[in-house]
Amino acid sequence: MAKKKNITQDKLISFYMDYVLMHNQAPNTVYAFAKENNFEEADFYKKFTSFEALEKTIFKVFLDNTLHVLEKSEDYQQFDARNKLLSFYFTFFENLTVNRSYVVYALKNKGLKSLSTLSELRHAFKKYIDTLDIETIDIKEPRIVKIQDYSKQESFWIQLMMIMKFWLDDTSPSFEKTDIFIEKSVHAGFDLMDIKPLKSVLDLGKFLFKEKMQ
Incomplete structure (x- = not known):
């Protein structure tokens, strides 16, 4: 499956809030977070450092x-x-x-x-x-x-x-x-x-x- 493009700050925030509410904790790594939401890890670091x-x-x-x-x-x-x-x-x-x-x-x-x-x-x-x-x-x-x-x-x-x-x-x-x-x-x-x-x-x-x- 092709990776999602145009990963905006708002999308990352939405992905993150959904994750912590489903798991009651932050993701273990940015890599795992990106993989679960089907986007490139590098796209995360374009918006946030951590x-x-x-x-x-x-x-x-x-x-x-x-x-x-x-x-x-x-x-x-x-x-x-x-x-x-x-x-x-x-x-x-x-x-x-x-x-x-x-x-x-x-x-x-x-x-x-x-x-x-x-x-x-x-x-x-x-x-x-x-x-x-x-x-x-x-x-x-x-x-x-x-x-x-x-x-x-x-x-x-x-x-x-x-x-x-x-x-x-x-x-x-x-x-x-x-x-x-x-x-x-x-x-x-x-x-x-x-x-x-x-x-x-x-x-x-x-x-x-x-x-x-x-």
Whole structure:
């Protein structure tokens, strides 16, 4: 039988997810994996250096697919940062739910190794957070701005991990409790980051400083 041609990244991911769900483990070798799915071993290495690299890509693909859906929505384009993030989470977890069996395998069964599996997702998610233009205190000192940006990225990454853990343990119909948790988490997160009260204090301080100087 002729070997399959045009082996894309998506096809390799599909083959791999099917394999681990059928066998509850990764293939022993790329050679055996290629032979079982009838394609050339070299075609695997054109896309990935290892199964570990493929696993990392899977979670980034979930994020990429989420953004692809959102970018088509005119409503999403008009949302503020809070509602954009809500839409992102709802869509992202819909994608995870479609692939729940694999996600449970990858995150629940691998323990601490799953943190490495999420490294590409982490990088892509933090870049997404930067696009939301979440308001922070206007400070001109570059080092402070860098710390602010890092803290913002890390805070929302921790939030995503908390929601993912809740979703993995959620036994409610259609994971409706996860939807509630998403809403409460996002609103709480943005309320804690609300800088308007602090801005008012800073404005008062500037006013008093000017008055004293005069």
